[in-house]
Amino acid sequence: MTKLQDIIQCGKIGNAEIIKHDGILYLLIDGLKWMSDEYYEYISNAEIIERAHGDVLIAGLGLGLILLPMFEDDKVETITVLENNHNVIDLVFPMITQADTHSKLDVIYHDANILPDGEYDTIFLDVQNNESEKKQSDELKEKYRAILKPGGYMSAWLDFYPLKK
Numbered sequence: 001m002t003k004l005q006d007i008i009q010c011g012k013i014g015n016a017e018i019i020k021h022d023g024i025l026y027l028l029i030d031g032l033k034w035m036s037d038e039y040y041e042y043i044s045n046a047e048i049i050e051r052a053h054g055d056v057l058i059a060g061l062g063l064g065l066i067l068l069p070m071f072e073d074d075k076v077e078t079i080t081v082l083e084n085n086h087n088v089i090d091l092v093f094p095m096i097t098q099a100d101t102h103s104k105l106d107v108i109y110h111d112a113n114i115l116p117d118g119e120y121d122t123i124f125l126d127v128q129n130n131e132s133e134k135k136q137s138d139e140l141k142e143k144y145r146a147i148l149k150p151g152g153y154m155s156a157w158l159d160f161y162p163l164k165k
Helices: 039-044 046-051 067-072 086-099 131-147
Strands: 011-013 016-021 024-029 032-036 054-059 076-083 105-109 120-125 148-156
Touching (some): 011 086, 016 086, 039 046, 046 120, 067 086, 120 131, 131 148
Parallel strands (some): 054 076, 054 120, 076 105, 120 148
Antiparallel strands (some): 011 016, 016 024, 024 032
């Protein structure tokens, strides 16, 4: 399987920047750490990667870390990513598609607070690590149940990564 560090390069477009420090990739938004490829990111995303199947919807592109194993997973048919930052799309999408040899990926400029069209077997809401966004994550999960297919699986990043106190 392709490794994230093999395809994601440092660069900057608008308010989105990818840097590498001490061997770790970081996505910065407006100069603030948004995500990385640190070990805890892999651990906190392991369950969604394992349980993903059918038509997958992900809210948040980030560095595309969870996409790589999904590209190679026969249980995953399509992957639709909602991203509300054009700069992140322009920066990450061209690199991450290099690994999408089965053409599963579609990235859409879209606000995750507005339900997209369609129904999905797997939904993953990838939000940040603070109290207000934990509340938003719970509210979004309730809203997104309307487009989760029967027998589907839905989670959010904060379900697997405890809030820091």
